[in-house]
Amino acid sequence: MIRPIRVYPDPVLRVRCPEVTGFDEELARLVADMVETMHAAPGVGLAAPQVGVEQRVAVVDLSVGRDPESVLVLVNPVIEAAEGAEVDTEGCLSIPDFTDKVLRPLRLEVSAAGLDGERQAFVAEGFLARAICHEVDHLDGVLFVDHLRGLRRERAKRFLKKLAKEELAKEPSAKEEWEKEEPEDAGRLAPAAVERGRSEESGSEGRAPEERQWDEAPASR
Numbered sequence: 001m002i003r004p005i006r007v008y009p010d011p012v013l014r015v016r017c018p019e020v021t022g023f024d025e026e027l028a029r030l031v032a033d034m035v036e037t038m039h040a041a042p043g044v045g046l047a048a049p050q051v052g053v054e055q056r057v058a059v060v061d062l063s064v065g066r067d068p069e070s071v072l073v074l075v076n077p078v079i080e081a082a083e084g085a086e087v088d089t090e091g092c093l094s095i096p097d098f099t100d101k102v103l104r105p106l107r108l109e110v111s112a113a114g115l116d117g118e119r120q121a122f123v124a125e126g127f128l129a130r131a132i133c134h135e136v137d138h139l140d141g142v143l144f145v146d147h148l149r150g151l152r153r154e155r156a157k158r159f160l161k162k163l164a165k166e167e168l169a170k171e172p173s174a175k176e177e178w179e180k181e182e183p184e185d186a187g188r189l190a191p192a193a194v195e196r197g198r199s200e201e202s203g204s205e206g207r208a209p210e211e212r213q214w215d216e217a218p219a220s221r
């Protein structure tokens with residue numbers, strides 16, 4: 001079943017999602033729906049909060065449905081190691097009609113559970129690594145625009161403000177709620193993202209994920 005994709009500024013996109021604990025029918029149904037929704041969009045990746053579910057689940061398929069073998073199901077994914085850096089264009093199904101260039105690691109070591117709860121480790125490179133970073137970010141309430149700097153960030157902020165206005169006009173009841181949470185600066189980092197910087201990166205108290213070292217590194221590293 002295709003589920004509606006949540007669009008910015010839906011607050012569910014800023015939630016740090018809890019881990020999946022039940023590997024059951026409900027999870028299988030969620031994943032099947034997410035794959036169908038991703039293919040229909042069409043997109044190369046989708047995270048559970050993008051369909052309104054606050055759980056650490058993501059799907060990735062660089063073939064966009066052409067190759068059933070290439071569907072990757074990531075439950076409770078963890079990026080164990082990252083190296084290199086590459087700039088490439090990204091977009092997001094939750095931020096329609098906006099793309100920009102984002103610096104991401106070139107190679108990742110990832111571990112994730114499948115539908116059976118069995119954890120597996122694997123290596124991802126290039127665009128697959130990029131897609132996984134993008135989806136894992138979603139599970140922490142981080143959007144790809146949060147990685148932009150300088151003029152690119154300003155451009156993204158202007159776009160997000162316009163998008164927020166359009167989306168909230170469709171649903172006036174959500175407007176008050178959103179204005180409480182995102183005053184003035186629509187492009188700021190969510191508290192959830194800063195929280196991640198504090199809790200997971202020892203010795204870097206209070207640092208936002210955008211300040212991680214590979215994010216600052218020159219593309220040639």
Ligand SMILES: [Zn+2]
Nearest residue numbers: 091092093094
């Ligand atoms: Zn996205």
